[in-house]
Amino acid sequence: MTQQDRRRIAAGLADGLSYREIARRLDRPTSTITREIARNGGPAGYRPQQAHEATIQRARRGTPAPPQAAAPPVATMEQELIEMAVRAGMPRTAARVHHDLMLAPDGRRTAGELRRRLNVSPASVSVAVNYLVQHGYARRERDSRRRRDIYVIDNDAWYRSVLISRRQTLETVRATMAAAESFGLDSPVGQRLAKTASFLERVSLDMIESADRWRPLLT
Structure with missing residues (x-):
């Protein structure tokens, strides 16, 4: 995979494209794109330059990349749900935030909790939540005692x-x-x-x- 390919992968992730769509645009198998992203920081931490340099270092050492452990069934199912939301038109980070709110026992998370759980920036959380609120998938509540917003997904x-x-x-x-x-x-x-x-x-x-x-x- 070339450095240009990796830059296109990073651009696709930033645009919220699914792995399948990125693979189609690069004319490569989806499994190749999945492995490339998984071994180089995941969707939230993928950096094309670092990924390219890491691949060069592995080639010089003559050692293969460490094998990826098979994802547990629950994790695979959750990822597929997120991919389905992305294919339906929801931005990737918004889909991840929405899914994480669905997993909360009371359907509530603070911005800090979402940022830590999803390993994304505060700005990314803000943009994602604004999208979800705008489209009715979540609502915003104010915790006046601690002066912070709480994001809620309820039955309605x-x-x-x-x-x-x-x-x-x-x-x-x-x-x-x-x-x-x-x-x-x-x-x-x-x-x-x-x-x-x-x-x-x-x-x-x-x-x-x-x-x-x-x-x-x-x-």
């Missing part, structure tokens, strides 16, 4: 995320319908945009009706 988080998604979809509906009217509802473009707006509006209505119907499952 998924319902809130559906409401926010619906609101965003309706904003798209309004913008699309306005564009349709500007082109003219009798024109081919206007008709296409109007049909799109109608479809999205119906889907959003079905979404909220379904969420309201099944919300008791969360209580």
